[in-house]
Amino acid sequence: MTDDVLLTPGPTPVPPDVREVLGRPIIHHRTGQYRAIFKRTLEGLQQVIRTRHPVVCLTSSGTGAMEAAVVNLLSPGDEAIVVLGGKFAERWQHLCRAYGITVATVPVEYGQAADPRQVAGALTAHPNAKAVFGTLCETSTGVVHDIQGIAAVTRESQALLVIDAISGLGADACDTDAWGVDVLVTGSQKALMLPPGLGFLSLNDRAWARVDAVTTPRFYYDLRLYRKALAGDDTPFTPAVSLVLALEASLARILTTGVGPVVQRTAALAAATRAGMGALGLSLFAARPSNGVTAVTVPPGVDGKQLTNTMYDRARVMVAGGQGSMAGKIFRFAHMGAIGKEEVLAGFAALEEALGALGHPVTPGAGGKAVRAALGAVQPAEVQ
Amino acid sequence: MTDDVLLTPGPTPVPPDVREVLGRPIIHHRTGQYRAIFKRTLEGLQQVIRTRHPVVCLTSSGTGAMEAAVVNLLSPGDEAIVVLGGKFAERWQHLCRAYGITVATVPVEYGQAADPRQVAGALTAHPNAKAVFGTLCETSTGVVHDIQGIAAVTRESQALLVIDAISGLGADACDTDAWGVDVLVTGSQKALMLPPGLGFLSLNDRAWARVDAVTTPRFYYDLRLYRKALAGDDTPFTPAVSLVLALEASLARILTTGVGPVVQRTAALAAATRAGMGALGLSLFAARPSNGVTAVTVPPGVDGKQLTNTMYDRARVMVAGGQGSMAGKIFRFAHMGAIGKEEVLAGFAALEEALGALGHPVTPGAGGKAVRAALGAVQPAEVQ
Numbered sequence: 001m002t003d004d005v006l007l008t009p010g011p012t013p014v015p016p017d018v019r020e021v022l023g024r025p026i027i028h029h030r031t032g033q034y035r036a037i038f039k040r041t042l043e044g045l046q047q048v049i050r051t052r053h054p055v056v057c058l059t060s061s062g063t064g065a066m067e068a069a070v071v072n073l074l075s076p077g078d079e080a081i082v083v084l085g086g087k088f089a090e091r092w093q094h095l096c097r098a099y100g101i102t103v104a105t106v107p108v109e110y111g112q113a114a115d116p117r118q119v120a121g122a123l124t125a126h127p128n129a130k131a132v133f134g135t136l137c138e139t140s141t142g143v144v145h146d147i148q149g150i151a152a153v154t155r156e157s158q159a160l161l162v163i164d165a166i167s168g169l170g171a172d173a174c175d176t177d178a179w180g181v182d183v184l185v186t187g188s189q190k191a192l193m194l195p196p197g198l199g200f201l202s203l204n205d206r207a208w209a210r211v212d213a214v215t216t217p218r219f220y221y222d223l224r225l226y227r228k229a230l231a232g233d234d235t236p237f238t239p240a241v242s243l244v245l246a247l248e249a250s251l252a253r254i255l256t257t258g259v260g261p262v263v264q265r266t267a268a269l270a271a272a273t274r275a276g277m278g279a280l281g282l283s284l285f286a287a288r289p290s291n292g293v294t295a296v297t298v299p300p301g302v303d304g305k306q307l308t309n310t311m312y313d314r315a316r317v318m319v320a321g322g323q324g325s326m327a328g329k330i331f332r333f334a335h336m337g338a339i340g341k342e343e344v345l346a347g348f349a350a351l352e353e354a355l356g357a358l359g360h361p362v363t364p365g366a367g368g369k370a371v372r373a374a375l376g377a378v379q380p381a382e383v384q
Numbered sequence: 385m386t387d388d389v390l391l392t393p394g395p396t397p398v399p400p401d402v403r404e405v406l407g408r409p410i411i412h413h414r415t416g417q418y419r420a421i422f423k424r425t426l427e428g429l430q431q432v433i434r435t436r437h438p439v440v441c442l443t444s445s446g447t448g449a450m451e452a453a454v455v456n457l458l459s460p461g462d463e464a465i466v467v468l469g470g471k472f473a474e475r476w477q478h479l480c481r482a483y484g485i486t487v488a489t490v491p492v493e494y495g496q497a498a499d500p501r502q503v504a505g506a507l508t509a510h511p512n513a514k515a516v517f518g519t520l521c522e523t524s525t526g527v528v529h530d531i532q533g534i535a536a537v538t539r540e541s542q543a544l545l546v547i548d549a550i551s552g553l554g555a556d557a558c559d560t561d562a563w564g565v566d567v568l569v570t571g572s573q574k575a576l577m578l579p580p581g582l583g584f585l586s587l588n589d590r591a592w593a594r595v596d597a598v599t600t601p602r603f604y605y606d607l608r609l610y611r612k613a614l615a616g617d618d619t620p621f622t623p624a625v626s627l628v629l630a631l632e633a634s635l636a637r638i639l640t641t642g643v644g645p646v647v648q649r650t651a652a653l654a655a656a657t658r659a660g661m662g663a664l665g666l667s668l669f670a671a672r673p674s675n676g677v678t679a680v681t682v683p684p685g686v687d688g689k690q691l692t693n694t695m696y697d698r699a700r701v702m703v704a705g706g707q708g709s710m711a712g713k714i715f716r717f718a719h720m721g722a723i724g725k726e727e728v729l730a731g732f733a734a735l736e737e738a739l740g741a742l743g744h745p746v747t748p749g750a751g752g753k754a755v756r757a758a759l760g761a762v763q764p765a766e767v768q
Contacts (some may be wrong), residue, residue, distance in 0.1 A: 004411065011410045011625055022626060023407025026395045026579050027388065028702055030738050059581055060604065061443045067604040076601075098603040189622065197443055197581045197624035199512040219482040219603075220444065220451040237447040238573065240581035240624070241395055242406060318412055346442075 001186050005317045007347045008138045008165050009293040010234040011189040011196055012248075012337040015253065018193060021246040029241050035233040038249050042230075044251035048169060048192075048259050051176045051182055051202045056226045059240045062166035062187030065199030067095055068221035069162050069183050073207060075215040076100035079156035080131045081122045081159065083114045083150065086138035087323045088164055096133070099216055104129065110285045110326060111295070112142050113288035114151035115164040119231075123157045130210075131160045136168030136273035140296030142286035142332055144172045151180040160207055166190060170254060171292030171336040182207045184211055186241060191266070191292060193250045193337040220308045269335040269344055271289045272374035277333075279370035280355070280362045285330045297329065302360045304328035310357055344371055389701045391731045393523045393551050393677040395573040395580055396721040397629075399637065402577060405630040407421030413625050419617035421632050422751035427615075428635035431676045432576075432643050433551060433568055435560045435586045440610045442583040443624045446550035446571030449583030452478055452605035453546050453567050457515055457591060457598040460484035464515045465506045465543065467498045467534065470522035470549055480517070483600055488513065494710060495525050495679070497672035505532035507541045514594075516543045523580045524707045526670035526679030526716055528556045535564040544591055550574060554638060555650045555676030555720040566591045572627060575650070575676060577634045577721040592632045607735050650675040653719040653728055656758035661717075664739070664746045667713045676720035679706075683714065688712035694741055699734035728755055 011089035012024070027034055038057070045055045058065055070092075074080060080101050082092045085108030096103045104126045108114045114134070121250025123129060133156050137144050147163055154161040160182040165174055169184070176184050203211065203223070211223050219225075225236035254262050270291040274284060277296050285295035289347045298304035304321055305328050306380050311317045322330040333351075335344055348367035390397045398406070411418055422441070429439045443450050454476075458464060464485050466476045469492030480487045488510045492498045498518070507513060516538050521528050531547055546564040549558055553568070554575025560568050572582035587607070588593065595607050603609075608618035612699040638646050654675040658668060661680050669679035680738035689712050692705045706714040717735075719728055732751035739746050 004409070006410065008410060008412050010622065012414060014410045014626075019407045019409070023403045024390070024399045025403070026390065026573075028390060028395060030704075031702075059443070059445045059448070061622040061624075064443065064448075064604045084430050095603050098606070099601045187622075189410075189625075195624065195626035196413075196622045197627060217483045219479050220448045221604075222482070230586075238394065238445040238571075238580045240445070240579065240627075241573075242398075242579035243581060243624075318415075320414075 003316050005343050005346045007334050007339060007343060008318055008320045009190065009332055009334040009336070012193060012334060012339060015193055015250070015338045017250045018246045021249045022242050024245070026241055029239055036240065038244055038361060038382060039233040041244060041247045041251060044255055045200060046202070048251070049176050049202050050174065050178065051184065053202050053204045054227070054230055056201045056223060056230070057235065057239065057244065058221070059197065059237065060199040061196055062185065063091065063200050064221065065185045065187065065201050066091060066164060068201055068223060069185055070095045070099055070101070071216045071218040071221055072211045072223045073160060073162065073183065073214060074099065074356055077102065077132045079104065079126055079128050080133060081106060081119070081126060081129045083119060083132065083134040083145065084108050085112060085114060085141065085143060085145070086110060086135065087140035088138055089135045092133035092164065101187050111143065111285045111287055113143050113145050114150065116146055116153050119150050120153035123153065123159060129157070129159045131162055133162050134164070135163040136163055136174055137172050137290040137292050137295060139167040140326065142290055142293045143208060143288050144168065144290035147174065147181065148179045155180045160210060167292055170259070170262060172290050173263050176202065178211070188247065191336045192247065193253070194243055194246055197243045215245050255258070262270065263291065266336050269339070269341065269373060270294060272371040273335055274373040276367035276371040278354065279366045280352065293334045295330050295332045298331060299360050302355065302358050304331060306358055307331060307354055310354035311350040314353055314357070315346070317347050317350035319347065341375060387700050388681065389727050389730045390724060391718050392702055392704045393574065393716055393718040393720070396577060396718060396723060398579060399577055399634070399722045402630045402633045405633045406626055408629070413623050422628055423617040425628060425631045425635060425750065428639055429584060430586070431639060432635070432715050433560050434558065434643070435568065437586050437588045437613070438614055440585045440607060440614070441619060441623065441628065442605070443581065443621065444583040445580055446569065446583050447475065448605065449571065449585050450475060450548060450570045451567055452607060453586055454479045454483055454485070455600045455602040455605055456595045456598060456607045457544060457546065457567065458483065458485050459707050461490065462514045463511045463512050464512055465490060465503070465510060467503060467516065467518040468492050468530070469496065469498060469518065469525065469527060470494060471524035473519045474524055476548065482549065495527065495669045495671055496624065497527050498534065500530055500537045503534050504537035507537065507543060513541070513543045515546055517546050518548070520547055520549040520558055521556050521674040521676050523551040523677060524710065525618070526674055526677045527672050528552065528674035531558065531565065539564045540624035544594060551676055552674065554643070554646060555589045556674050557647050560586065561588070568582060572631065576631065576721045577637070578627055578630055581627045582631065588632060637698055648677065650720050652759060653725065654678060656755040657717060657719055657728055659758040660751035660755040663750045664736065677716050677718045679714050679716045682715060683744050686739065686742050688715060690742055691715060691738055694738035695734040698737055698741070701732070703731065703735035703768050725759060
């Protein structure tokens with residue numbers, strides 16, 4: 001057992017009832033018992049994704065599911081638009097380039113959200129673009145992009161809209177079918193409260209039609225094999241059985257509360273976290289902050305790496321630092337999935353202590369007080 | 385909890401101490417704590433694989449690791465030789481063809497082992513072949529191929545030898561470096577006693593040089609990214625943290641006993657299982673039987689599917705049926721990893737009962753008696 005408080009934007013804490021399932025004896029996947037569970041979990045994921053279309057389950061990290069989208073939706077030489085703005089948006093670009101896709105980018109400054117009009121402009125400039133790749137929550141900057149707005153402009157074109165919702169789904173609102181998102185990609189280790197190791201995609205009919213037409217070589221990620229296997233509630237290759245069984249337990253938690261209330265609860269924790277940061281005089285990095293993770297600018301004179309290390313060394317609270325050029329300049333404090341009010345308050349206590357230790361004193365308890373005040377109107381049960 | 389006895393060749397039973405680790409709170413992978421564990425597990429895998437070369441850990445099923453071998457070792461248009469003989473050998477063929485590799489096959493009848501001279505002949509006929517793909521234990525037929533012999537003839541050519549040891553490693557002897565196997569592929573859910581979800585590859589220097597030269601597009605499985613990350617005991621993409629932590633526990637079990645003794649123990653269980661089948665008058669399907677799984681021909685007049693179903697329905701013992709054209713004609717009884725004498729005896733009791741129920745009576749207890757006799761000379765501790 002560890003006493004660590006994990007406030008990282010993936011992996012996020014795995015609740016005890018989900019961990020109990022992970023520790024059970026393994027079952028075989030070519031059985032009616034497993035197939036019934038697998039079917040139910042995919043139906044549960046449809047509810048979380050808000051889609052009526054089939055969900056594909058991959059044994060991979062989230063990046064594997066992103067790769068599956070690229071290799072099944074585009075052929076070499078096709079043109080695609082990537083909406084930038086962070087390390088994970090850049091992964092779409094790297095993936096596309098690795099597979100010979102011509103990429104037009106919509107530049108977005110780190111910390112800013114893409115303006116749908118920029119995307120509309122890119123679509124006008126690149127009328128042959130076959131896909132627009134975007135990100136719901138850009139985990140590296142804490143920005144939630146306006147996917148509804150981006151979907152509205154993309155719907156005016158022939159391009160498919162493919163969204164990385166790995167850290168966004170279940171934390172930020174995402175009305176996949178209603179908004180017109182064609183392909184949604186997600187992973188297990190964020191708001192789904194599981195260890196990493198499962199990737200998921202949902203594809204609508206337009207997207208599936210493309211899967212049948214593209215020529216990019218593929219095998220492990222050939223979605224045609226998964227579609228065929230899905231007809232028998234099966235996968236073409238051995239699934240990560242223990243994670244799928246645990247998914248049933250984590251989905252039960254989410255669906256018992258309801259997807260909408262889970263997102264609202266996460267939004268309340270995010271608002272409270274932002275209030276707490278404000279009370280400590282800290283600046284938010286994200287212009288359009290996500291519900292799942294709050295990115296905070298490290299105050300001048302404080303070493304960001306030392307800040308996160310001190311939080312962990314003194315209080316066993318782990319937040320994430322910045323990635324790439326944001327390293328040392330921001331830290332990221334997650335409040336999605338199983339993270340609740342108590343963990344957020346523990347995070348603020350650790351943050352206040354670490355800031356003081358690093359020569360940036362703040363009023364002890366000011367952050368936590370603001371968090372509690374912000375959550376005052378919310379029933380405790382809703383933010384556990 | 386389930387009372388099922390899993391005698392399937394993957395997933396195999398996960399021991400209680402390994403399951404305990406799976407159920408622990410998750411830790412973050414970008415930490416010194418995780419990196420130290422990851423480094424130790426890869427060193428442990430080097431001992432199991434008997435290689436001094438680096439081991440790459442993928443978040444994927446074993447097929448993902450096979451794909452990683454193909455896309456990193458061959459360019460489109462390259463020629464490769466695939467040694468056939470079962471469903472998993474055929475997967476090499478499907479993978480190569482999916483990526484535009486020209487495949488020459490060494491045909492091997494199901495249930496038979498490849499003759500190294502056939503491989504030598506194929507190498508003579510295809511002097512430009514860049515790789516030979518083979519299988520240590522062909523899980524679908526229960527055959528262990530003569531990889532030492534195949535390596536000896538492959539060493540006379542320029543071709544790399546790439547071996548699927550997914551179900552073989554830790555059950556059948558595999559002296560990777562000494563034999564001259566260039567690339568070894570394995571997975572978590574067989575003799576490593578973990579749930580599925582991790583794939584592994586080891587590559588020697590010759591193979592790594594090829595990785596840098598090939599032109600097949602790749603990203604998630606781009607081993608150059610993994611090599612770079614390995615320098616920091618890291619992975620390029622989020623690893624399946626809980627499975628890696630559990631791997632440390634399963635490797636501790638293997639390395640405490642020793643890889644050689646684990647293989648010997650598995651060999652003793654395999655010999656005892658074969659003796660038991662003989663005592664029941666059943667014929668073995670594999671001409672060169674593996675230590676990990678015994679493939680048995682379903683006796684005339686018995687429906688193979690009914691036989692395995694009856695074993696499960698009456699005794700909660702699960703063995704695997706035949707795959708593809710072998711469906712209904714054979715069943716496969718595993719005895720690798722955490723499967724011990726008690727589980728094998730439970731398997732025989734279930735088999736005897738099911739055969740009787742299906743109109744093929746055998747002397748009750750004859751199989752188990754032969755198993756016990758065969759294991760008589762072995763210390764109980766060695767076959768637990």
